Amino acid sequence: MxxxxxxxxxxxxxxxxxxxxxxxxxxxxxxxxxxxxxxxxxxxxxxxxxxxxxxxxxxxxxxxxxxxxxxxxxxxxxxxxxxxxxxxxxxxxxxxxxxxxxxxxxxxxxxxVKIDEDIIPVEMIGKAITVDYIYRFPDDLNPLQPMDTALDALVYNTMDRLYEVDGSLEFKSHLIQHETIEDDSLTIFMFQDITFSNGKQLLAQDIKHCLDRLVNDKWYNNLLSYIEKVEVIDLFVLKITFDGHIDKLKFDLSSPYASIYLKEGADYIGTNVYSVDRVTKDYIVLQARHTTHHNLPEVQKVYLVNSYSNYKQFIEDKYHELLLHDIKMIRFTIFNPYFTDLDYVERKQLLYYIQRFHQGAIDEHIESMPITQKPIVMGMIDLTSHVLVPLFNYLKSVGFNMNKYHISYKDTLRDNTEALPIDFTLIGHSYIPEVYYYSLLNNTNIKTWFNYFDESKAFNRQITHKPIEEWAQVEQQFQSFLIDEAWYAENVKQLRNIIVLKGHKNVVFNNDGVILYGEIIVRE
Incomplete structure (x- = not known):
């Protein structure tokens, strides 16, 4: 058709x-x-x-x-x-x-639809399982390492954070019974019946250990420098002293890097409704567990597979898919300011042609305009992409001196992505209007690129001291800077396509686009 x-x-x-x-x-x-x-x-x-x-x-x-x-x-x-x-x-x-x-x-x-049981173990066929694809299996679940979608899926579903935040930017907690807020401090009174997946009880000291490691980590210490002290007041009472707005503190404590964990040998274990049950070369199994302050999951086992072809064939052969449109995404072009030699006019020229490509206007007559002959390196996150390769060929055809650099997933997990030898790349990010740029600057693996700009530092300073309902204005100002100076351009804003299994209802996503498997309701 x-x-x-x-x-x-x-x-x-x-x-x-x-x-x-x-x-x-x-x-x-x-x-x-x-x-x-x-x-x-x-x-x-x-x-x-x-x-x-x-x-x-x-x-x-x-x-x-x-x-x-x-x-x-x-x-x-x-x-x-x-x-x-x-x-x-x-x-x-x-x-x-x-x-x-x-x-x-x-x-x-x-x-x-025909049934075929030769790709995924037969035990996976049933009402109480779900299957999802992650492109790699992380070596461990340390939430302080650079995050990506694969690590996000595991960390968000196996670990809790002091706070969770929904799409309306409302905060809730599975760990906190109540709290008291003063001008410069937050005192947390924890539930006293929470356990890690190994059975050990969660204590205030465990949370302090995680937060101390976080605020002293080189990847996050600048972002969280406004957190002055974390103190254990009692066995289940914790006090955080900070210089900023309570919304900023809660938002940071809801981020994946602020997950609460216990290190047991080489394993990082959490208090959420799933724990890692088994790891093979083809899939990871998450097993549901009963916790006192979460809903009991209806999906008992989650199989995360790392072969998209096997995942796709399994889904097509065994289950009717539903395509949900829940998560807004922005696909955008961004320049690496640490590498590119392109000046403002040249960046503007390149963005103009990239926009024409995404608007489907590549076959229309346009007036000739000067095109820089400087070598330009395009970062190709996926060389087989149906968008990136045609765009590369189009830019080459109109006269740009184009070269390409293949960005592997290991490149994106480096803590110095500013060293990537590329002028620009195209990527996507989940879109929550009030916190989009804050997340882009602080929760992604290109955040080091933004350190180049004094405006980024000013942006974070302003956010630190404002209530969350005023963040949108600061976000708009920063967006104007990036676009006006031709460092960034939106290519398309779209609803992300999500595939779920037949009979799975109430498929809930967090603000980072991760499926929360424990919220799924199974109905035939």
Missing amino acids: KAHDEKLLILYKYLQNNEYSRDEVAEELEITPRQLTRLIKQWQEDDLIEYSVGVGRGNLSTFKFNVDVEQQFIMSVPAHLDTYSIEEITNILNLPLNESSKNLIKGLFNNA
């Missing part, structure tokens, strides 16, 4: 409840107005629609559909069913179809 058929369906449904506006329809279809004009012309040539442009004030453009768009769309599904991937089917189910149409597609798809 062609993408423009889906666009026609969306247009058909949209115009049932809305008047036509070129810009608004283009936004609804997630394309540019120019692309919309080309699509309309194509649909007219295919005799699918009749379109007349409104002339004069008050005269609206009109559409006449020459076919039953939804029926035609649905009738094309069975003929192509065997060629669809799971993601394509679930994308179709997210289109604005009638429930009867969706039920028909679901029935056809479920009949096409």
Whole structure:
């Protein structure tokens, strides 16, 4: 099925409840107005629609559909069913179809799914398990090492933090019974029945040990220099003295690097609802455990696999996938200020062409403009990416002197990513508007790049002393600096596609886009 058929369906449904506006329809279809004009012309040539442009004030453009768009769309599904991937089917189910149409597609798809048990152990097939993909197995779960999505998934699900923060920036805790806040201190009274996964009771001294290591760690000590002292007052009472706003303290204590753990030999163990049960070369097994201040998980075992092809085949063969649109992501271009020799004008030129590429305007005529002939190194985080390679080729075709540097996952885990020999790269990050840049500056592996700017230091100083509802203004100021100086540009803001197993409901993600497996409800 062609993408423009889906666009026609969306247009058909949209115009049932809305008047036509070129810009608004283009936004609804997630394309540019120019692309919309080309699509309309194509649909007219295919005799699918009749379109007349409104002339004069008050005269609206009109559409006449020459076919039953939804029926035609649905009738094309069975003929192509065997060629669809799971993601394509679930994308179709997210289109604005009638429930009867969706039920028909679901029935056809479920009949096409076959069971095959030769990829993942047969014990994994059942109601009380889930399967997820992580691209690597960390050597250990030390939360003070540079974080990535693989480590995030394990740390967030096996360890607690003093605070958790939701998408509305509300704080809660699984460890704290109550607290008292004074001008310069936070006193925490812990629950007295919390245990690590090895059975040892959690004490205030354990938390002090973790926080002391954190605030003295070279990777975090500048960020947390406003924390002046951590004291044990009693067996289950802890006092933190700090020079800043309580919101900043709680937000930092909700971050993955502030996880509470116990080091047992080479293992880092936590107090959350899962513990690491088994590690093989192909998968890690997380086993659910009962804790007094979390909900009892319905998913008893979580299998984290490190082969995407095996994961994809297992999912396709055994379970009907649902594609959820829960987590907002920003895909962006960013320059490495420690390496690049490009000046402001040259960065601006490059960003202009990158924006054209992402807007789908690469085949349109543009006026010639000077293009720098300085060598430019593009960091390629994934050389097989369907976006990065075509973009690289496009920039080369318009005249830039392009070179590429393959960034391995080990490169991204270095604590000196500013030493990467690249001018720029394209990456993505979860998007919570009020804390997006704070997270980018302090919770990612390119945070060392931002140390180049005095504006970054000023940004962190301001955030430290403001309530969280005022962070948005500081974030906007910092965004303006990055964009105005051509160090950074948003390419696309999108909803992230998440795959879950059939029957799994209430799939909850934290602000870093990590699935909290303990929140999943299993229903057939």
